Amino acid sequence: MKQFTGKIAILGSGNIGLSLAKGLVKAGYAKPEQLILTRRNIANLAEFAALGYGVDADNAAAVAASDIVVLAVLPQQLNQLMEQIKPATVPAKQVFISVASGVSCADIRSKSYPELEVIRAMPNTAIAIGQSMTCVATDNAAAEHVEEVCRMFETVGAVVKINEDLMTAATALCACGTAFFLRAIRAASQGGVEIGFHADEALKMAVQTAKGAADLLLQMKSHPEQEIDKVTSPKGCTIAGLNEMEHNGFSSSLIKGIKLSALKAGALYTKE
Numbered sequence: 001m002k003q004f005t006g007k008i009a010i011l012g013s014g015n016i017g018l019s020l021a022k023g024l025v026k027a028g029y030a031k032p033e034q035l036i037l038t039r040r041n042i043a044n045l046a047e048f049a050a051l052g053y054g055v056d057a058d059n060a061a062a063v064a065a066s067d068i069v070v071l072a073v074l075p076q077q078l079n080q081l082m083e084q085i086k087p088a089t090v091p092a093k094q095v096f097i098s099v100a101s102g103v104s105c106a107d108i109r110s111k112s113y114p115e116l117e118v119i120r121a122m123p124n125t126a127i128a129i130g131q132s133m134t135c136v137a138t139d140n141a142a143a144e145h146v147e148e149v150c151r152m153f154e155t156v157g158a159v160v161k162i163n164e165d166l167m168t169a170a171t172a173l174c175a176c177g178t179a180f181f182l183r184a185i186r187a188a189s190q191g192g193v194e195i196g197f198h199a200d201e202a203l204k205m206a207v208q209t210a211k212g213a214a215d216l217l218l219q220m221k222s223h224p225e226q227e228i229d230k231v232t233s234p235k236g237c238t239i240a241g242l243n244e245m246e247h248n249g250f251s252s253s254l255i256k257g258i259k260l261s262a263l264k265a266g267a268l269y270t271k272e
């Protein structure tokens with residue numbers, strides 16, 4: 001794998017920013033010294049500084065020193081951040097990647113320069129361990145820069161290029177999705193406790209069962225229902241449990257939750 005040779009600023013190193021930083025270093029895409037992490041309170045980044053990561057409270061200085069700038073603040077914090085970094089932004093030098101939900105490439109340019117190249121990326125927190133599902137979209141970036149950004153995210157998981165108008169849908173399905181599947185695993189483990197396992201064993205069993213189910217789809221390239229049909233023996237216990245879950249709205253509640261998250265993702269940002 002070709003290592004990136006430039007500098008990457010991650011502005012707003014909270015949950016997703018730090019997950020990205022850890023993932024890129026773990027994958028060997030960049031060394032800690034090639035990353036500059038910013039955060040309002042950099043005391044919270046002391047353990048990263050000790051590991052050799054660049055840490056700075058000054059967003060503009062971080063941008064000035066970087067080739068790739070990752071915007072990883074909350075949508076409601078973005079306008080202020082763009083104001084802070086405008087003096088250091090040089091469109092011919094830096095490519096901007098925004099992971100902020102509900103903020104378009106055009107919104108970002110409207111707070112910066114019209115020629116700024118902006119690529120949106122929607123990863124999830126599994127990026128820290130190289131298992132993200134990252135969706136990438138742009139409305140103006142050069143093909144070579146999009147390819148570099150895809151290469152970067154491919155080192156830390158799977159990448160799909162999508163149209164920008166599907167970015168809020170990607171947020172709900174893939175980024176919020178991590179929490180949805182985790183809650184499903186937690187609920188399964190609670191069921192396991194009720195039928196006789198200690199909490200730690202129940203969780204371990206539920207986690208491995210979920211991992212095996214996901215891997216069946218990935219490795220066999222089959223449809224979930226094909227695999228479900230292999231589990232549900234006639235008059236058996238699986239179909240009894242599964243139908244009971246469906247009578248209680250299992251699929252419906254997931255679908256409704258994903259639709260609501262997508263609506264909310266599209267309404268997180270206020271232009272002014």
Ligand SMILES: NC(=O)C1=CN([C@@H]2O[C@H](COP(=O)(O)OP(=O)(O)OC[C@H]3O[C@@H](n4cnc5c(N)ncnc54)[C@H](O)[C@@H]3O)[C@@H](O)[C@H]2O)C=CC1
Nearest residue numbers: 012013014015016039040072073074075077099100101175
């Ligand atoms: N958490 C997740 O799983 C994902 C989050 N996102 C998006 O990533 C963005 C960040 O989300 P989280 O990491 O969850 O939030 P967070 O609150 O954990 O991280 C945001 C960080 O930005 C810092 N910050 C705020 N203003 C700043 C400024 N002017 N300069 C420097 N640092 C500043 C905050 O101190 C905080 O540490 C959001 O836009 C969210 O929509 C996208 C995909 C997944």
Ligand SMILES: O=C(O)[C@@H]1CCC=N1
Nearest residue numbers: 101171172175176268
């Ligand atoms: O909950 C949120 O708003 C962010 C965006 C996707 C995941 N976390």
